[in-house]
Amino acid sequence: MAELRVEGLVKTFGSVRAVDDVTFTVGDGEFLTLLGPSGCGKSTTLSAIAGLDRSDEGRIILGDRVFFDGAKNLFVPPERREIGLVFQSYALWPHMTVAENLDFPLRLRKMAKAERATRVAEALALVEMSEYGARYPFALSGGQQQRVALARTLVYRPALLLLDEPLSNLDAKLRERARSWLRHLTRTLKMTTVYVTHDQSEALALSDRIAVMNGGKIAQLADPHTVYDRPADPFVADFIGSSNFLHGRVTSVEDGAVRIALNGFDGLAPLLAPTPRVFKAGDPVTVAVRPERIRLGGAPGPTNVYAVRVDESTFLGARNQVVVRVGAQEFRIEVDQPPSGETASVEIPSEACIVFPGKAGG
Amino acid sequence: MAGSGSTVSGSAFDRNATIQWLVAGVTLVMVTLPLIPIFYQAFLDKPLYYPDAVLTVENFTTLFAEAEFRTVILNTIYFATMMTLVAQSIGIGCAILIGRTDLPGRSVFGEILLWPLFISHLVLAFGWFLMFGPAGYITLAVQGVIGTQPWNLYSLTGMAVVAGLAQAPLAYLYCIASASSVDASLEDAARSAGAGTWTVLWRITLPLMRPAIIYATIMNFVVSLEILSIPLVFGGPAQIEVFTTYLYNRVFRTSTPAYGLVAAASFFMLALVMVLIALQGRLMKDRGRFVTVGGKATRPRAFPLGKWRWVAFVLMTLYVGFAIIAVIGGLALRSVVSLLSPLLPIWDLFTWENYQIIVEYPVYLRSIFNTIQISIAAGLIGTAFVALVVLVSTRSPFRFSRQLEYIAMAPRAVPGIIAGIGILYAAAMFGPLGWLRNTIWILVAAYVMRYIPAGFGAIAPALGQISQDLDRGARTVGADWWRTSRSIMLPLIKPALFSCFSLIFILCFKEYVTAVFLFAPGSEVIGTTMLQFWQNGDNGPVSALATVQVGLTFLFVYLARRLFGARIYG
Numbered sequence: 065m066a067e068l069r070v071e072g073l074v075k076t077f078g079s080v081r082a083v084d085d086v087t088f089t090v091g092d093g094e095f096l097t098l099l100g101p102s103g104c105g106k107s108t109t110l111s112a113i114a115g116l117d118r119s120d121e122g123r124i125i126l127g128d129r130v131f132f133d134g135a136k137n138l139f140v141p142p143e144r145r146e147i148g149l150v151f152q153s154y155a156l157w158p159h160m161t162v163a164e165n166l167d168f169p170l171r172l173r174k175m176a177k178a179e180r181a182t183r184v185a186e187a188l189a190l191v192e193m194s195e196y197g198a199r200y201p202f203a204l205s206g207g208q209q210q211r212v213a214l215a216r217t218l219v220y221r222p223a224l225l226l227l228d229e230p231l232s233n234l235d236a237k238l239r240e241r242a243r244s245w246l247r248h249l250t251r252t253l254k255m256t257t258v259y260v261t262h263d264q265s266e267a268l269a270l271s272d273r274i275a276v277m278n279g280g281k282i283a284q285l286a287d288p289h290t291v292y293d294r295p296a297d298p299f300v301a302d303f304i305g306s307s308n309f310l311h312g313r314v315t316s317v318e319d320g321a322v323r324i325a326l327n328g329f330d331g332l333a334p335l336l337a338p339t340p341r342v343f344k345a346g347d348p349v350t351v352a353v354r355p356e357r358i359r360l361g362g363a364p365g366p367t368n369v370y371a372v373r374v375d376e377s378t379f380l381g382a383r384n385q386v387v388v389r390v391g392a393q394e395f396r397i398e399v400d401q402p403p404s405g406e407t408a409s410v411e412i413p414s415e416a417c418i419v420f421p422g423k424a425g426g
Numbered sequence: 427m428a429g430s431g432s433t434v435s436g437s438a439f440d441r442n443a444t445i446q447w448l449v450a451g452v453t454l455v456m457v458t459l460p461l462i463p464i465f466y467q468a469f470l471d472k473p474l475y476y477p478d479a480v481l482t483v484e485n486f487t488t489l490f491a492e493a494e495f496r497t498v499i500l501n502t503i504y505f506a507t508m509m510t511l512v513a514q515s516i517g518i519g520c521a522i523l524i525g526r527t528d529l530p531g532r533s534v535f536g537e538i539l540l541w542p543l544f545i546s547h548l549v550l551a552f553g554w555f556l557m558f559g560p561a562g563y564i565t566l567a568v569q570g571v572i573g574t575q576p577w578n579l580y581s582l583t584g585m586a587v588v589a590g591l592a593q594a595p596l597a598y599l600y601c602i603a604s605a606s607s608v609d610a611s612l613e614d615a616a617r618s619a620g621a622g623t624w625t626v627l628w629r630i631t632l633p634l635m636r637p638a639i640i641y642a643t644i645m646n647f648v649v650s651l652e653i654l655s656i657p658l659v660f661g662g663p664a665q666i667e668v669f670t671t672y673l674y675n676r677v678f679r680t681s682t683p684a685y686g687l688v689a690a691a692s693f694f695m696l697a698l699v700m701v702l703i704a705l706q707g708r709l710m711k712d713r714g715r716f717v718t719v720g721g722k723a724t725r726p727r728a729f730p731l732g733k734w735r736w737v738a739f740v741l742m743t744l745y746v747g748f749a750i751i752a753v754i755g756g757l758a759l760r761s762v763v764s765l766l767s768p769l770l771p772i773w774d775l776f777t778w779e780n781y782q783i784i785v786e787y788p789v790y791l792r793s794i795f796n797t798i799q800i801s802i803a804a805g806l807i808g809t810a811f812v813a814l815v816v817l818v819s820t821r822s823p824f825r826f827s828r829q830l831e832y833i834a835m836a837p838r839a840v841p842g843i844i845a846g847i848g849i850l851y852a853a854a855m856f857g858p859l860g861w862l863r864n865t866i867w868i869l870v871a872a873y874v875m876r877y878i879p880a881g882f883g884a885i886a887p888a889l890g891q892i893s894q895d896l897d898r899g900a901r902t903v904g905a906d907w908w909r910t911s912r913s914i915m916l917p918l919i920k921p922a923l924f925s926c927f928s929l930i931f932i933l934c935f936k937e938y939v940t941a942v943f944l945f946a947p948g949s950e951v952i953g954t955t956m957l958q959f960w961q962n963g964d965n966g967p968v969s970a971l972a973t974v975q976v977g978l979t980f981l982f983v984y985l986a987r988r989l990f991g992a993r994i995y996g
Contacts, residue, residue: 155899
């Protein structure tokens with residue numbers, strides 16, 4: 065196992081910088097997820113690590129081996145990198161049985177027959193597919209194919225495991241089971257892993273750390289809790305979970321917190337929000353609040369409690385999404401019990417507010 | 427851990443780049459080898475093997491000053507236009523009738539219409555000659571009823587109609603796929619907007635087939651420029667020359683072959699065909715306007731022909747009966763009689779003599795065996811080579827992969843007659859080729875070169891169907907490009923490889939134009955032998971030989987379809 069370092073990676077397609085100066089390190093045995101919407105550069109980054117695409121600038125280093133160095137025009141082809149890549153499509157070779165699929169990488173490494181058989185059996189046992197060695201891929205379900213694809217990369221014990229949206233071709237129920245199975249397996253194997261997905265729940269559930277990507281850059285690189293609770297910018301706040309964005313201006317600055325006059329909250333008490341950032345009175349700010357953190361009830365008056373008009377209530381099964389309005393400002397809340405009347409009061413807990421600079425609107 | 431820890435930079439030796447460069451290099455040499463001597467000779471005042479030959483443009487000035495050559499050009503234009511017109515109208519008509527209507531027996535017609543594509547033009551020309559020539563069986567039968575010769579095939583129009591009827595299946599082939607895949611909902615939409623059957627056909631169906639029609643039209647026009655046998659068989663006696671027969675006669679019929687003039691004329695023809703092929707490429711560019719594939723696969727509904735159903739059936743039967751079955755059947759009939767005439771009862775003239783002659787004369791037997799050997803060799807070598815070309819040009823990091831594809835497709839623009847002349851000159855120019863000159867291998871090489879594009883067309887779409895992830899997967903688990911190609915890609919396109927082999931085999935089996943210039947005593951093929959003996963007037967043995975060729979072809983096609991599930995022409 066080894067540490068993966070990606071430094072200043074750049075890849076352009078025509079005039080588009082698909083990967084724009086991306087730098088990160090995946091520690092030995094760490095599980096890192098590249099998370100972002102389609103076109104954010106996560107798959108291009110993965111291809112660059114695998115060696116399937118050649119980047120324009122930067123360096124990629126695994127342990128003491130330099131895979132790519134733009135400045136030195138050094139490029140190691142994928143077959144010399146000793147990494148394992150699980151494709152979104154699984155990419156099982158349809159003309160080979162499951163066992164032959166696993167055997168192929170071992171043959172390439174010129175292993176003795178007996179050892180190959182042992183390794184194949186071990187890898188199939190690891191993914192709980194021992195009985196399926198003689199089957200052809202078309203005779204397997206999606207979930208089984210995904211396990212075989214994983215076994216095919218594990219069988220030759222690569223120094224780095226790359227997973228490209230491996231769960232996205234499974235249906236919702238199966239995906240959840242596959243996710244917890246995969247979580248268990250990777251925790252056991254302790255392999256250095258880079259996982260690419262656009263699904264935030266996969267990222268939160270599986271990762272040691274998450275690199276949220278946007279427009280070819282890393283927007284935030286942190287552990288799942290930090291990314292969720294303290295998003296680095298409004299994009300991350302919106303992409304991970306969802307957020308209400310309230311715009312306003314700082315009215316006064318206190319010790320580690322600010323008071324903000326929100327647009328549309330005319331004549332109401334300013335919102336109190338703690339923040340590590342430094343602001344001064346008059347600064348335009350955007351406050352992100354997650355709908356599930358806003359609470360119903362309480363009498364208006366105390367800090368951050370406001371009277372609202374209920375516009376709309378939607379039953380989502382486990383919870384209810386309610387659209388409420390303060391003056392001209394509309395926002396969403398998520399509660400167990402929807403309010404009964406047309407008016408209610410809500411509390412926006414200070415600790416649920418994340419203050420970003422800029423864009424006051426009015 | 428299995429990793430070796432060593433790193434390799436792109437500049438170090440690796441077999442992948444070597445193979446890729448080798449494939450590209452061989453392709454380039456093969457494709458340009460016949461062209462270079464023609465370009466060179468066209469600007470030389472003496473044959474190119476003379477050391478004192480000097481550069482000149484005189485060949486072109488002489489050529490265009492010849493009144494004869496100007497007649498040849500006019501003849502060619504008339505012949506080509508007429509032939510294309512006949513072939514396209516019949517071919518498109520058949521495609522619509524078979525692909526879009528409730529014509530009775532359309533699947534049988536569809537199958538028979540493909541037959542002529544498997545058979546050499548030379549055989550077809552002999553068949554037409556035996557049935558519809560001035561002393562042809564059907565000509566004389568009709569003459570017996572109406573008193574005069576009903577038609578004269580020894581004329582430019584006669585030749586063009588024969589060639590058009592012989593080429594209609596090609597137009598049909600290109601249009602049938604398009605006709606039967608027209609999205610029925612587009613037609614239904616027009617119908618629900620109030621359009622009748624004929625309006626829908628004329629305003630919706632036909633315009634949607636336009637890319638296929640344009641493609642086939644240019645294809646057939648190029649064939650009309652290249653076709654040698656029909657002008658040779660029917661134009662010869664009437665002394666009507668078109669481009670191909672002009673070249674043929676300048677090479678074979680004059681006591682001193684006019685190298686410079688032939689090369690200049692070849693150069694001219696090559697330029698013409700290249701312009702046409704380039705035009706075809708341009709016209710096919712914005713095909714999106716005609717894409718009829720919707721999200722859902724809809725089964726096209728057949729147009730009801732109503733009372734016209736049987737009219738169409740009779741017309742189709744007449745075409746298939748006279749232009750295909752009678753022509754091929756006539757040859758078979760002629761091969762088992764000593765004389766074919768409506769005035770004498772056939773059973774009195776029955777004989778196996780023609781086949782006995784084939785068995786007894788070594789040149790007949792040799793040409794059959796040579797043809798089989800050459801076709802198998804060219805099929806195997808061609809398939810292997812084309813597979814490599816397709817892999818390098820579509821599935822490798824090779825820097826000039828796009829250019830390789832262009833080069834590989836270039837022989838499309840080289841008529842068989844030009845390829846023959848070019849290789850003949852190249853053999854005179856380059857020593858080692860002259861050494862191949864008297865063996866069948868020069869023909870194998872020429873055929874492989876000629877049919878790279880056909881093979882490419884058989885393999886590339888199949889390879890394109892295979893997800894990039896499958897080769898990328900192999901690369902990441904440790905296989906280099908060459909290993910991936912052998913262990914993953916080639917096994918996955920096995921059916922396409924069989925189809926490619928079958929197609930190249932058929933094309934080589936019926937080929938004669940290129941061979942006419944390249945065969946030597948000992949390396950005769952069926953086509954060249956037939957031509958030789960036909961010129962001596964030995965119609966019986968020639969018919970027998972043609973029948974053997976057709977019989978072997980059908981046997982091969984049947985076996986290829988049954989055993990390997992090969993797809994030849996759809």
